[in-house]
Amino acid sequence: MALRALAEGGVAAVAVEPLAARLGATKGSAYWHFPNREALLKATLERWEREHTEAVIELVEGEPTPDGRLRKLFGLVLEDPRASAVELAMLAAKDDPAVAPVLRRVTDRRVGYLVELFGAIGFPPAAARRRAVLAYSVYLGQAQLMSAAPHVVDGRRDLLEDTLASVTSRA
Amino acid sequence: MALRALAEGGVAAVAVEPLAARLGATKGSAYWHFPNREALLKATLERWEREHTEAVIELVEGEPTPDGRLRKLFGLVLEDPRASAVELAMLAAKDDPAVAPVLRRVTDRRVGYLVELFGAIGFPPAAARRRAVLAYSVYLGQAQLMSAAPHVVDGRRDLLEDTLASVTSRA
DNA sequence: CAACCTCCGTACGGTGCCGTATGGAACTGA
DNA sequence: TCAGTTCCATACGGCACCGTACGGAGGTTG
Numbered sequence: 001m002a003l004r005a006l007a008e009g010g011v012a013a014v015a016v017e018p019l020a021a022r023l024g025a026t027k028g029s030a031y032w033h034f035p036n037r038e039a040l041l042k043a044t045l046e047r048w049e050r051e052h053t054e055a056v057i058e059l060v061e062g063e064p065t066p067d068g069r070l071r072k073l074f075g076l077v078l079e080d081p082r083a084s085a086v087e088l089a090m091l092a093a094k095d096d097p098a099v100a101p102v103l104r105r106v107t108d109r110r111v112g113y114l115v116e117l118f119g120a121i122g123f124p125p126a127a128a129r130r131r132a133v134l135a136y137s138v139y140l141g142q143a144q145l146m147s148a149a150p151h152v153v154d155g156r157r158d159l160l161e162d163t164l165a166s167v168t169s170r171a
Numbered sequence: 172m173a174l175r176a177l178a179e180g181g182v183a184a185v186a187v188e189p190l191a192a193r194l195g196a197t198k199g200s201a202y203w204h205f206p207n208r209e210a211l212l213k214a215t216l217e218r219w220e221r222e223h224t225e226a227v228i229e230l231v232e233g234e235p236t237p238d239g240r241l242r243k244l245f246g247l248v249l250e251d252p253r254a255s256a257v258e259l260a261m262l263a264a265k266d267d268p269a270v271a272p273v274l275r276r277v278t279d280r281r282v283g284y285l286v287e288l289f290g291a292i293g294f295p296p297a298a299a300r301r302r303a304v305l306a307y308s309v310y311l312g313q314a315q316l317m318s319a320a321p322h323v324v325d326g327r328r329d330l331l332e333d334t335l336a337s338v339t340s341r342a
Numbered sequence: 343c344a345a346c347c348t349c350c351g352t353a354c355g356g357t358g359c360c361g362t363a364t365g366g367a368a369c370t371g372a
Numbered sequence: 373t374c375a376g377t378t379c380c381a382t383a384c385g386g387c388a389c390c391g392t393a394c395g396g397a398g399g400t401t402g
Contacts, residue, residue, distance in 0.1 A: 025351090031391070104320055138308055169337065
């Protein structure tokens with residue numbers, strides 16, 4: 001529920017009174033479960049970190065080949081922009097003291113996973129790391145673009161191919 | 172001044188009372204110059220659009236070759252992350268009704284410029300457009316990453332080369 | 343049954359912001 | 373000089389949120 005609010009209204013929407021009202025309850029109840037708003041937000045963020053970061057990686061791990069995993073990963077952004085809503089909300093609130101550490105952990109975890117992936121494709125460690133950083137930049141940028149200006153992408157299914165080609169090519 | 176607040180505190184910081192206080196004035200004064208907060212925000216955003224979007228393009232146009240222009244463009248993000256602060260604030264507030272139209276215009280303008288650039292490099296129109304969308308994604312993503320998790324990039328000067336190679340290679 | 347703990351509601355004060363009302367000082371022009 | 377305009381301050385009410393105080397219903401345990 002708090003996650004839904006986070007996706008829809010950003011970090012600011014993870015607030016005691018609005019959420020209580022949404023649940024048909026009152027603040028009195030909410031403040032029994034959480035000492036304050038910060039604790040509510042922290043719990044929400046950590047729950048997202050726990051459940052959704054690994055979930056994506058597990059989903060991607062279902063693909064048999066490393067190339068297939070990369071394709072799956074970037075395909076996720078393009079096929080369902082709404083799925084990136086929480087990610088974008090986190091980036092939007094990157095300066096919030098409750099958000100920053102979670103964001104940092106998730107970023108490290110994901111870039112680390114990408115390093116593995118590029119290593120499995122055959123890049124040597126240093127190159128794999130560079131590719132991973134680049135690929136994650138593309139991932140973030142596409143999520144932003146899909147969300148903020150979908151018309152520039154609009155049905156551009158070949159963007160996925162372009163992306164994969166540019167990120168994996170050994171020029 | 173309002174632009175400074177926008178860069179530092181995001182769209183939420185472009186508020187009547189905080190800005191007035193920052194200027195050593197009072198709201199009474201502020202509400203004489205602007206009918207309401209929305210007008211203040213709109214004026215701030217449009218001023219940014221007017222002065223800074225074209226400014227970047229003009230700066231880049233100073234480079235003699237198209238390749239040099241691309242290099243300059245991506246170099247800007249990596250050499251001074253603070254310069255992207257307003258961009259990121261805009262993206263963070265993309266759902267704000269005052270922000271959305273400005274963001275859309277700026278995105279269109281920039282992607283359009285990139286299409287020109289890739290055309291000048293020698294890509295045929297359709298390919299140039301695809302490259303432009305991809306390149307702008309990388310631009311946005313790098314700005315995000317530099318701002319939210321600088322430690323993963325950290326001194327990685329070769330990222331610029333990687334980026335240019337991946338975006339311009341004719342694989 | 344009585345004391346107790348759990349969970350929720352009502353009621354209140356505080357803060358930061360929006361927007362309005364109103365008055366006044368300084369300048370400007372007839 | 374005096375009326376009008378410009379620019380700013382004080383003061384007020386409103387709203388949305390945070391957080392606290394406190395009371396009460398219902399199950400739990402001695």
